[in-house]
Amino acid sequence: MALGKLDGVSPSLSMDRELLSYRGAKPLFALTALLTTLQGLCLILQAIFLGRMISGLFSGKQIASVSSDLLLFFIVMVCRYFMVFLIKRACYKFADRTSVELRRAFLKKLFIIGPQSAKREGTGALVSLALEGVLQARRYLELFIPKMVANGIIPVLILIYVFWTDRMSGLILLITMPVLIIFMILLGLAAQKKMDDRWASYRVLSNHFIDSLRGLSTLYYLGISKLHMRTINRVSDKYRSMTMGTLRLAFLSSFALDFFTMLSIAFVAVALGIRLVDGHILLEPALTVLILAPEYFLPVRELGQDYHATLDGKEATKQLKDYTNLPTDLENMSEADHQKSLRWTKHALLKMHDVTFQYTDAEKTTLREINMNLRGLEKVGIIGASGAGKSTLIDLIGGFISASSGTVQLNDQNFAFSTQRWREQVTYIPQHPYLFSATIRDNIAFYKPDATDQQIAQAVQAAGLNGLIDHLPEGMDEQIGSGGRQLSGGQEQRVALARAFLCDRPILLLDEPTAHLDIETEYELKQPMLQLFENKLVIFATHRLHWMEQMDRIVVLHNGKIAESGTQDELIRKKGAYFDMVCAQLEGLL
Numbered sequence: 001m002a003l004g005k006l007d008g009v010s011p012s013l014s015m016d017r018e019l020l021s022y023r024g025a026k027p028l029f030a031l032t033a034l035l036t037t038l039q040g041l042c043l044i045l046q047a048i049f050l051g052r053m054i055s056g057l058f059s060g061k062q063i064a065s066v067s068s069d070l071l072l073f074f075i076v077m078v079c080r081y082f083m084v085f086l087i088k089r090a091c092y093k094f095a096d097r098t099s100v101e102l103r104r105a106f107l108k109k110l111f112i113i114g115p116q117s118a119k120r121e122g123t124g125a126l127v128s129l130a131l132e133g134v135l136q137a138r139r140y141l142e143l144f145i146p147k148m149v150a151n152g153i154i155p156v157l158i159l160i161y162v163f164w165t166d167r168m169s170g171l172i173l174l175i176t177m178p179v180l181i182i183f184m185i186l187l188g189l190a191a192q193k194k195m196d197d198r199w200a201s202y203r204v205l206s207n208h209f210i211d212s213l214r215g216l217s218t219l220y221y222l223g224i225s226k227l228h229m230r231t232i233n234r235v236s237d238k239y240r241s242m243t244m245g246t247l248r249l250a251f252l253s254s255f256a257l258d259f260f261t262m263l264s265i266a267f268v269a270v271a272l273g274i275r276l277v278d279g280h281i282l283l284e285p286a287l288t289v290l291i292l293a294p295e296y297f298l299p300v301r302e303l304g305q306d307y308h309a310t311l312d313g314k315e316a317t318k319q320l321k322d323y324t325n326l327p328t329d330l331e332n333m334s335e336a337d338h339q340k341s342l343r344w345t346k347h348a349l350l351k352m353h354d355v356t357f358q359y360t361d362a363e364k365t366t367l368r369e370i371n372m373n374l375r376g377l378e379k380v381g382i383i384g385a386s387g388a389g390k391s392t393l394i395d396l397i398g399g400f401i402s403a404s405s406g407t408v409q410l411n412d413q414n415f416a417f418s419t420q421r422w423r424e425q426v427t428y429i430p431q432h433p434y435l436f437s438a439t440i441r442d443n444i445a446f447y448k449p450d451a452t453d454q455q456i457a458q459a460v461q462a463a464g465l466n467g468l469i470d471h472l473p474e475g476m477d478e479q480i481g482s483g484g485r486q487l488s489g490g491q492e493q494r495v496a497l498a499r500a501f502l503c504d505r506p507i508l509l510l511d512e513p514t515a516h517l518d519i520e521t522e523y524e525l526k527q528p529m530l531q532l533f534e535n536k537l538v539i540f541a542t543h544r545l546h547w548m549e550q551m552d553r554i555v556v557l558h559n560g561k562i563a564e565s566g567t568q569d570e571l572i573r574k575k576g577a578y579f580d581m582v583c584a585q586l587e588g589l590l
């Protein structure tokens with residue numbers, strides 16, 4: 001956010017400048033300011049007519065003789081509420097449009113950053129931000145803008161009029177307002193702290209809940225699902241008590257604001273009463289000032305109340321903005337650079353020079369001095385001990401994360417893996433491919449929805465899925481994914497293979513796709529997988545060394561660095577890290 005912490009807690013004094021950066025915000029502020037000024041003038045006229053009417057009746061006039069004041073009073077009242085209606089409508093439209101844009105920008109960024117951001121932020125937190133966060137942001141924009149503008153205009157108009165009518169009352173109003181505002185700032189500071197804690201607790205709760213749902217079967221098999229219930233209760237309870245704390249503060253703040261306001265109005269009333277009795281002021285101006293006094297404090301009170309109600313919206317808006325402002329090299333590249341990134345062909349050459357990568361929350365770099373070339377349609381095996389950086393390297397090449405330093409060139413032109421052109425050419429098969437809650441047909445054709453039945457049938461055949469589909473009651477229309485038929489790990493992997501066959505993209509990234517399968521299932525999958533590898537650049541990270549037979553080149557990672565690379569024969573002859581791994585696996589078998 002452009003403003004510091006104090007700006008967030010002293011809304012009556014300063015405006016959240018970030019709001020002005022939204023599309024259409026400046027005209028909205030101008031329109032709201034104009035309408036609020038008119039509304040303020042109506043309010044003063046209303047008080048004048050009401051004061052004149054009451055003092056007229058008090059001095060013995062007939063109702064008929066004050067009827068013109070009564071009529072004018074109603075006319076300005078209608079005008080005033082018409083202004084309120086116009087302001088609300090304009091702010092609603094702005095909030096609606098801005099929240100849609102915020103969500104769109106958020107989702108766009110989510111797709112650019114990819115799964116890495118889900119790993120970092122947590123799926124639950126991202127889902128909450130995209131759904132509830134956007135609604136809260138909308139409420140904040142809708143409520144806060146008119147209140148903020150009213151706060152800057154109406155008290156000033158009233159104060160000018162009161163000063164002009166009765167200097168003493170003007171002075172009381174002028175002195176009491178800063179006291180009220182300082183009090184609001186103090187409460188706001190405490191509220192902001194509480195809201196920060198509450199938001200952090202909400203993120204933990206969302207992530208925890210989603211993780212628990214995902215891991216429910218594991219927890220059940222381990223016999224600790226009941227035990228885990230207690231953890232969920234604890235996390236929920238923490239969130240509940242934080243919410244109650246924030247609410248307590250909000251109630252306290254409302255009470256204190258009302259109390260101070262009433263006290264200030266009482267000062268004005270007593271001062272007016274004494275001077276009225278002494279004959280230093282007439283009834284009509286005294287009444288007008290007295291009617292205006294509560295209106296003078298009303299915007300501050302309303303802002304104070306809505307401030308607490310919309311604090312979570314303010315925080316959500318900040319989170320959404322911060323997320324969409326995260327830098328990616330895709331955005332740093334010019335359109336010309338995009339065009340330069342050529343389609344991957346059998347002659348293509350990609351060079352990585354001194355590439356490093358460090359996770360934001362990690363202490364040391366995960367990938368270091370990666371110097372590696374990828375050519376045409378070669379098959380490259382990535383191996384290394386657990387934690388060596390295989391998945392990170394695959395994520396980097398897939399464009400899910402961006403290198404911290406180093407250069408990447410595609411056909412001798414600077415290039416970033418996160419470009420759309422690159423991603424459109426990549427198929428990624430992870431250990432657990434995601435199955436959408438849809439039919440098998442839709443799942444297979446997810447990345448190519450316009451595929452014909454014949455193309456899908458060919459992909460099914462190539463992936464060896466026809467045996468399964470023939471036995472399903474609904475065939476290709478069988479529902480799978482959450483809520484549908486559960487597939488085995490091998491069957492899920494075959495769906496992923498069918499997707500890859502159908503997409504037929506020239507680059508294939510595999511991150512331990514068979515690690516969770518038994519050896520028989522892996523053996524059954526090997527033949528369709530090898531068929532899929534044909535005419536593609538394949539980068540295959542795995543622990544299972546038997547795949548290295550089919551690789552043109554092997555890259556051995558150790559502690560984030562390339563320990564050695566070459567063909568299988570070369571590495572065996574070299575008797576280095578790869579040789580040691582083969583020996584270790586063979587010893588494990590013997």
Ligand SMILES: Nc1ncnc2c1ncn2[C@@H]1O[C@H](COP(=O)(O)OP(=O)(O)OP(=O)(O)O)[C@@H](O)[C@H]1O
Binds near residue numbers: 384386388393
């Ligand atoms: N999101 C993350 N944030 C911080 N550190 C991470 C993150 N993901 C991985 N790491 C760390 O980076 C290092 C490399 O992890 P990576 O998953 O790439 O290794 P790997 O070789 O694929 O391991 P495995 O074979 O067990 O899957 C590890 O030390 C890991 O703890």
